[in-house]
Amino acid sequence: MNLTRAILRKAAWSVFTILFVIILNFFLFRVLPGDPARAGIRDPRLKKEAVEMLRVRFGLDKPVINCFESLNPITLGDCNVNPLDTQFFIYVRNLTQGELGISYHTNRPVADVLAERLWNTVLLIGAGQILSIIIGVALGVFAAWKARTYLDYGAVAASLVAWSLPTFWLGIILLFWGSSNGFPLAGKATPGMSSMPLLQQWGDIARHMFLPTLTYTIVYLGEYTLIMRSSLVDVLSEDYILTAKAKGLSAFQILKDHALKNAMLPLVTVIAINLGFTVAGAIQIEAVFSWPGLGSAIYEAVGRRDFPILQGAFLLIAIAVIIANFLADLTYHWLDPRVQVE
């Protein structure tokens, strides 16, 4: 089997998918009704000339692509315009130069906005993911090992409850609890902290992260526990586990050397998918705790028809998901050589 070639082929597919996303991203938002230059602004002081100036500035006065003046409502246009004078090719050209454009709403480069938001999201969701994976897997292993005892039933019931909790509801409950216990209720840092020593700044961020991370961990750990448990219960009923027991190995050794690696397979899929979407953030948690992450940036941008932000954010998410899946494929192969990397 030629591993290198298989990896290359997967990589090529990934690149192809990203190209497809780039094209789709552009048209996806332009079929929405509405005019980004007005973006629902209800103010008689905004004159037609001013709106026109905004459209020129954002390049919205140009045809969307050859033959189409706009996509919603669909207006046919000149097919003989210079492609480089259409919104689509300007977008592609800017992308090839690493240019994501200027946000319509904040008047700032999209790359700057997304970088700030991405870091916040990765920080919050990353911590939540790691915690929920560690605790969830540990709980799953424990439940599987004690399968069909009251401890197992308790763990399964708790996971089911945690998994089915509505995120925003749990968030609000924790927010009310946290407000009477001195936890900050909004944002990522206390204003004015930036002049403090670094250690204190980190402590401040950790305090702000506590409630949203706790919410995230509780909501996600149930899923990991349930998958881990059922997968491990399967594996533990296999003959070779019986053999291992017969050899006189300790419970810990059986788990560590024989069962866990095989039981991890389905979990890796779920973790990979979830990690990919980490970038998209958890809009509900970000909204409840006013966390300035990527999820809320996307939510705000949709309402304002801030195309450059949306295009940039969706590209980022697509790339993250594709990379996570690519890595999952490779991990499969490492965990279970029977899985052919094809």
Add this chain to the structure above:
Amino acid sequence: MKQKALYVFVLVALVLSACSGAASGQPVTVRIGWAGSPDTLNPGMAIVVEAYTIFELVYDSMYELNLDGSYTLSLAESVEASDDGIVWTYKIRDGITWHDGQPLTAEDVAWTYNLYKDTPEYPYLNGYYTPYFDTIEATDNNEVILTLTEAIPNIESQLIFLYILPKHVWEGVDKIEYENFEMIGSGPFKMAEYVQTEFVRLTANKEHFSSPPKVDEVVFQTFSNQDALVQAIKSGQLDMITEMPNTAAASLDADPNIELVVGAPLAPGVTDIIFNQMDPENCPTEEGGICSGHPALRDRDVRLAMSHATDKQMLIDVVLLGLGEPGLTLIPDGLGVWYNDSIEDFAFDVARANQILDDAGYADTNGDGVREMPDGSQALNFRLNWPSDSINAPRMAELLGEMWRQIGITLEPQAVDPDALTAQCCPAFDFDIMIWGWASDPDPSALLYVYTTDAIPYGSSETGYANPVYDDLYNQQQVTLDFDARKDIVWEMQRIVHEDVVYIIPFYDASVQAFRTDRFTGWITDQAKVELADVTSLTRIEPVK
């Protein structure tokens, strides 16, 4: 593994508790929570109201708007106007400095006004506030001479949002892309720290010429969740909140350490029920007009009947939980003297409403409970749309449906994404009735414009109302220099549009704000309007001893 997790948890908890201790001798900080955040700190490019609040605190302008609706000179110590109202000479105060220590001179003022006038990319400042500017010059003796193209009655409101910028900073930057994070101004507060969509931290400029603050710092923290906002002021994490769900008002009022203020907002906003009266014959098709409105709504009798059948007090009680006043026209009570309070509204009287419709020939011929057009062609069944981000509209739509059903009118209610609604609204006129609203200016001219025929192709007219008498009056008030004469015209205009039932204005929402009395005293609460985030309050409050 589990033990390890527990260990990590304990460690984290330890670190967290270590950081919560507050050191003494810290600056006195006012913490304000709000639901929005500035879009940009570049005054030319900014659109949202939160940005203007920050500008108001960090910059100075020629005039200041007082809470009673009057204006006082701010940067200038005196002003002289030529008899024809064309040439305005402002004498700038001596000894004012920028936050970076440089002196603020007439040259800065003239340079800034020219910048706003010559940058068409600035949506409001250029588009709305500078069209009457002809030339602006600074003279040697610290005077600015502003020459207008024609005399206007409202120079104060035209200048208040034109914040004076430091020429030495702005000269060398790209006027459009400049993000202005350092924000060197001359106002009562200095920009200290800005994290977009998180917070704005300002420190006091104790050397300010007219209103040096008594506190050291003000922080505006953005909350994307209004329940968290309420919880934060209850638990003492905030000293003031500038907005809240009306449902929270009662519980905050009951808190002994929190004072609630209810009043007309400083920045006027208005909720309206829009009738599409656009006649398809005059449809602005070139601008994308579709003009699919129901023909019955072009009949004043139908609109009048609907107005009589609308129980405004019930809407206020149910939708706003009582926190509002019945509305008359687009000019809200918050505009002070401009608001015509002499108009008598159409009384809530269902029998009379039915009578009007009967007399006008709208009968229910097929007995299904819904009236038809006099020629029997169409039932009085209207599409009702509202922006999906509106909190109040769904409940209003439900109530209106019940109220109007009693006069044989039915609705097809549907929420629409705000941007899609803009596309549907104007100048497309592809709707029957909408619930929406406007934000505006302290001067009535902006909102009065919405009723003009001129505004139809511009997309500012949402009703398609066209009345030459009204249009004449609009043009007159634009050039009437005498205050009382202009006021009379503005009042007459409101009377006309009320009489014609162009809209139903259900209510003027009150602004509801809350602050903690155990931290600061001196909030202004006894004025006709409330604006707790306004300079006047923030420069007057002092910590409780």
